[in-house]
Amino acid sequence: MKNREQIIEAAIGVISRYGVKRTTMSDVAAEANIVRQTLYNQYASKEDLLRAMIRHIGEQSVASIRTEAKDADSLAEKLDIFFLHLVVKPYEWLQSSPDAKDIIDGFNDAARDELAKSYELHRTELRKILAPYAAPIERAGLSLGAVTDMVQTAAKGAKGSARDKRHLVNLLGSLKTMVLVLAGEDPK
Numbered sequence: 001m002k003n004r005e006q007i008i009e010a011a012i013g014v015i016s017r018y019g020v021k022r023t024t025m026s027d028v029a030a031e032a033n034i035v036r037q038t039l040y041n042q043y044a045s046k047e048d049l050l051r052a053m054i055r056h057i058g059e060q061s062v063a064s065i066r067t068e069a070k071d072a073d074s075l076a077e078k079l080d081i082f083f084l085h086l087v088v089k090p091y092e093w094l095q096s097s098p099d100a101k102d103i104i105d106g107f108n109d110a111a112r113d114e115l116a117k118s119y120e121l122h123r124t125e126l127r128k129i130l131a132p133y134a135a136p137i138e139r140a141g142l143s144l145g146a147v148t149d150m151v152q153t154a155a156k157g158a159k160g161s162a163r164d165k166r167h168l169v170n171l172l173g174s175l176k177t178m179v180l181v182l183a184g185e186d187p188k
Contacts, residue, residue: 007032007042008056011049016097020050051111058118061085065125075185076176078129083172086122086152087159091168123152133183140182151179 010032015023025046029039043049068081127148130137134144154175162168180187 004042004052005056007034007039008049008053011053012057015053016093019097020046025049047111051114054111054114054118057090058114058121061089061118062121062125065122069125069129075129075133075183076180076187079176079179082122082126082129083155083176087155087172088165088168091159091162091165095165119152119156123148126152130179130183133185136184137182142182147179147182151175 007028011023011028014027014031018027023046025039025043026036028049029036032039039049043052062085065082065085069078072078072081127144130144130148130151137144137147155172158168158171158175162171177187
């Protein structure tokens with residue numbers, strides 16, 4: 001029997017090609033090379049599967065940030081890692097799909113709670129990254145929590161407003177420079 005991760009990976013592939021609305025549970029079952037009933041035994045509905053997908057993608061993203069940030073030497077590198085997994089990779093995935101708007105709308109409709117949980121996991125990781133810089137942040141009259149929230153919100157906003165990947169990278173670069181200056185680090 002296929003495990004949940006294999007089914008989720010199959011669902012990600014199908015939804016990338018067809019979008020959320022046009023993807024059926026039969027499509028996912030075929031992609032996972034299982035019978036439809038096996039899929040329904042794991043996930044009662046497409047919405048359940050979408051929630052599991054978002055949870056899986058969020059957990060993978062946070063795990064990558066944790067692992068890669070451990071080996072990073074500077075705040076700049078850690079921010080690059082955070083932005084890569086929170087913003088750049090999802091942006092690239094959405095841009096590679098012909099139905100990116102459908103994917104976003106489908107995720108938003110079916111799984112707002114999972115998206116919120118995922119963003120909270122990311123916020124916690126960002127707070128850990130910024131924690132060693134709490135003193136300079138507070139000297140600037142800001143709290144660590146406020147800066148964490150602002151940086152994550154701005155990064156997510158950049159993903160939605162970027163004209164293309166180059167523009168996205170430039171927006172994130174400006175955000176990184178602001179955080180480095182605020183943290184008392186050399187932005188160069």
